[in-house]
Amino acid sequence: MNASRLLWAGAAALAVSVLGCTTEEAKLHTEDNPYLEQGRVQFESSTTKSIVHVVRVDGERVAGGLLKVTVTLRNRTKENLWIDVRTTFLDAKQHKLEETNWEPILLDSRTVSEYTCTSLGSQAADYQIIMRKLKKTDTRMP
Secondary structure (H helix, E strand, C coil): HHHHHHHHHHHHHHHHHHHHCCCCCCCCCCCCCCCCCCCCCEECCCHHHHEEEEEEEEEEEHHHHEEEEEEEECCCCCCCCEEEEEEECCCCCEEEECCCCCCCEECCCCCEEEEEEEECCCCEEEEEEEEEEECCCCCCCC
C-alpha cells in the first residue's frame, strides 16, 4: 500500500513539473486606442465589406446625455441580407462601458437601411460597431 502511495505521489509531482506551475510575465503590446484601432465601424469579415457599404455614420447626444449612434447601410446584393451588429460604448479613457448582444438586422435588397443604438448611460464618450454576415440567410428570422 505504501508503495502505491509513493508511486502516486511521484506521478503527481511529475505531472506538476511537466504541466508547469510557474507564471510568466505578460508582455505589454501597447495600442493607444485598441477598440478604435481599425475605425469606429468595422466588418468582422473582409467579404462583408464588398456587399454592405457604410453610407453614413452619425453620433449625437440625446435626452439625459445619452450617446445615440445611427449607421446608414446599403445592401449591394440583389437579395435581402441578414447581418449581425454589436455596439460597444467606451468611456472618455477608451475603456469599455457597455456592450450590446449581437443583434440581427435585415438589409433589404439594393436599398439603404439604418441601424440605431443608444447608450444606457451618459458616461459614453465613443463607440465601436462591428458587423458580421450571418452564416445562413433566413427570411424567417425575427
